[in-house]
Amino acid sequence: MSLKAVVMAGGKGTRLRPITYSIPKPLVPIAGKPCIGYILDSYYAAGINDVIITTGYKFESLITGVLKFKQDDQNILFSVEREAAGTAGSVGLISKFIDDTFVVGSGDTLSDLDVSDIVKFHRNMGAKITMALTTVEDPSQFGIVELKDNKVIRFLEKPDPKQTFSKLINAGLYVIEPEILKYIPSGTPYDFARDLFPKLLNMGMDIYGYHAKGIWLDTGRPNDMIRANQLMTAKYGMEVSGNGMIGTVIIKTPHPKFSNAYIEGPTFIGENVRIGKNSRIIRSAIYDNVEIGNDVQIMDSILMDSDRIMDRSKIVKSVIMKQTEIGSDCEIEESVLAPKLQLQSKSRVYNVSLSSEILPDDVV
Incomplete structure (x- = not known):
């Protein structure tokens, strides 16, 4: 039988609102x-071509987005x-499609772990x-x-500081044999970490743990999302120095005309991006x-x-x-601005999330 994989992608991403009001978290x-593309690519690199994605919230958008970029x-x-x-x-709902060893991971957590390495460990043990x-x-x-002898001997979900006994955490990716599925009850919400794992440990079943190789990051908050862009650009980008650029960059715009701007990596720049004179783009994703005007500063954004x-x-x-317009002489710090928003010139926006279509020029 060929190895199958599951991607869990049904969450609402409440901590990322208002970003997730318009797009499901796995598509950020x-x-x-x-x-979600990183875990799908990790599966593909491990030779897994058959994937089941479980979804719920904004499933139409998720399906359309996945079909655009899958292998x-x-x-x-x-x-x-x-x-x-x-x-x-x-x-458990898809158990009839699973008949052999399978891998389960999360589509709304940044993960490019070495899946083949984890599967090899699982089988060796x-x-x-x-x-x-x-x-x-x-x-x-x-x-x-x-862990003791590669086995989980203690597991605690979301400990308070006094309860913390380890910085080693569950990365939300599992290799499982199909007989485990019989322990998942139907007709009621059931969680791996809160319900199934404690149950299996109490039964005396061995749960193995493996310190995986690769990048993993919870992208639950906007600053995590920014950090994720920086991490993956640093990993997959190209080191440059000269022509107003320094550091690791990924630039999709062919023949970019940024010679009068300063770009410092890790920075991602997509297709058909225009950057004006004396503008500074630092550790950001564009x-x-x-369209970026003259003398603009964009940092960690x-x-x-x-x-x-x-x-x-x-x-x-x-x-x-998307499709938001920021007027001239504005300052925006530690904030999230929703799609199609129009911010008037000289606005000041600090530590807030804005979602209205049109804003006055005195936002502070």
């Missing part, structure tokens, strides 16, 4: 590719949930279930793990058809498709969604 752009010989089946089934519950692990500085929002930034405006640590 990261270095020119939707977030030609990758077979994608979509399972649309009428009601949220939980991470394990969503996999003779495991029924293997959990991919990674380390983070702040484990309070994740499931922390203690997507397709964006994301500009999505067809944005227009007028002269002398400054954008720092912010996400500007």
Whole structure:
């Protein structure tokens, strides 16, 4: 039997609002590719061509987006949930399509882990279930793990500081044998981390853990999304020096005319981007058809498709969604601006999320 894989992509992405009001979280752009594209590519690199994507929220947009960028010989089946089934519950719903070892991962977390390496470990151990692990500085929002002889001996979901015993966390990617599916009840929401894993450990079943190779990042908040763009541009970009550019960049615009601008990596620049004189683009992602005026500063930010930034405006640590126009002499810091927004000249926007279509010129 050929190895199959599952991508869980049904969440609402509430921490990324208002970004996820218009696009599902798995489609947020990261270095020119939707977030879900990295795990699909990881599966493909491991020789997995048959993938089932479980979805619910904005499933029409998700399906359209995935079909645009998937590999030609990758077979994608979509399972649309009428009601949220939980991470394990969503996999239980598709159990009739699974007849051999399979891989499960999350489509709304940045992950380009070495899947083939994890599968090899799983098989070498003779495991029924293997959990991919990674380390983070702040484990309070994740499931922390203690290992002994490659086996999980302790697992705690989202510990408070006094409970923390490890910085090794569950990366949300698992290799599972099909017999595990019988432990997932039907008709009720059921979660891998909160429900299934504690149940299996209490039964005395071994859950193996493997410290996976590759980049992993929770993209739950706008600043995480910005960081994700920087990480993947740094990994997959090209080092440059000269002609007003320095650092690692990915530039999709052919024959770019940025000679009078300064670009510092890691920076991603999409197709048909125009940048005016004396503008500075630093550690940012600029997507397709964006127009940037003269003397503009963009730092640690994301500009999505067809944005227009007028002269002398400054954008720092912010996400500007599609088709938004920023007037001249504006300042935007640590904010999210929704699609098709019009910001009048000399506006000041700090630490807020704006979603109205037209804003007055005195926003502070």
